Amino acid sequence: MSTLADRYARIKASLPPHVELIAVSKTRSVAEIRALYDLGQRAFGENYPQELREKAALLPNDIQWHFIGHLQRSNVKHVLPLAHLIHGVDGPKLLDEIEKRARATGRTAHVLLQVHIAREETKHGLSGPELLALVEGWDAARWAHIRVRGLMGMATDTEDDDLVRSEFRTLAGLFHRIQAGHTFREHGFDTLSMGMTNDFGLALEAGSTLVRIGTALFGPRP
Numbered sequence: 001m002s003t004l005a006d007r008y009a010r011i012k013a014s015l016p017p018h019v020e021l022i023a024v025s026k027t028r029s030v031a032e033i034r035a036l037y038d039l040g041q042r043a044f045g046e047n048y049p050q051e052l053r054e055k056a057a058l059l060p061n062d063i064q065w066h067f068i069g070h071l072q073r074s075n076v077k078h079v080l081p082l083a084h085l086i087h088g089v090d091g092p093k094l095l096d097e098i099e100k101r102a103r104a105t106g107r108t109a110h111v112l113l114q115v116h117i118a119r120e121e122t123k124h125g126l127s128g129p130e131l132l133a134l135v136e137g138w139d140a141a142r143w144a145h146i147r148v149r150g151l152m153g154m155a156t157d158t159e160d161d162d163l164v165r166s167e168f169r170t171l172a173g174l175f176h177r178i179q180a181g182h183t184f185r186e187h188g189f190d191t192l193s194m195g196m197t198n199d200f201g202l203a204l205e206a207g208s209t210l211v212r213i214g215t216a217l218f219g220p221r222p
């Protein structure tokens, strides 16, 4: 049986140096997170606000917490003070709530816009046209305390590599198109969050700059 240290070393060795690894720790215990922290990992991803709050209170404060779940407006006030980056932002109403809370607490919120690239209906995010419309109509005064750092997406959960590859390419195409425009030039728009345990190889081929990996590090979730 491989150890956490083996798996961590193997995954890190498979990533190009410019690609960031987020260890997805949802449902994992504080002790498991601590073990990976002790191996040097600092960026962890959580999906549920309550779980994030409980863990953040018990773990070292140099951990960078990435909020990768679906964020409801009512939870923004809990997540914002803890999150280094919020990955799942999918529309103006959520942006308004993030802006309101960031302004009130004197913070700048760093976010990714989530794009729906998968076949599954259940995955959240903006369609390509919705994304481009949002970017086109970006209101810098309305969202003055928000920095859009990039895009995030999840491919269809399938064995069909060609489908997954084409979904990642679609997302990468949108990323490069927005990067080439002027809207987020001052935001540090440099992050393309795509790839998980089963598809991060394909995501890297398509240009991912950040992979979110849980199972391949910690084993199957309980």
Ligand SMILES: *Cc1c(COP(=O)(O)O)cnc(C)c1O
Pocket: 024, 026, 047, 068, 069, 154, 195, 196, 197, 198, 212, 213, 214, 215, 216
């Ligand atoms: C759970 C989750 C992951 C990690 O999935 P694994 O298959 O365990 O690597 C990545 N991204 C998001 C958004 C998730 O919810």
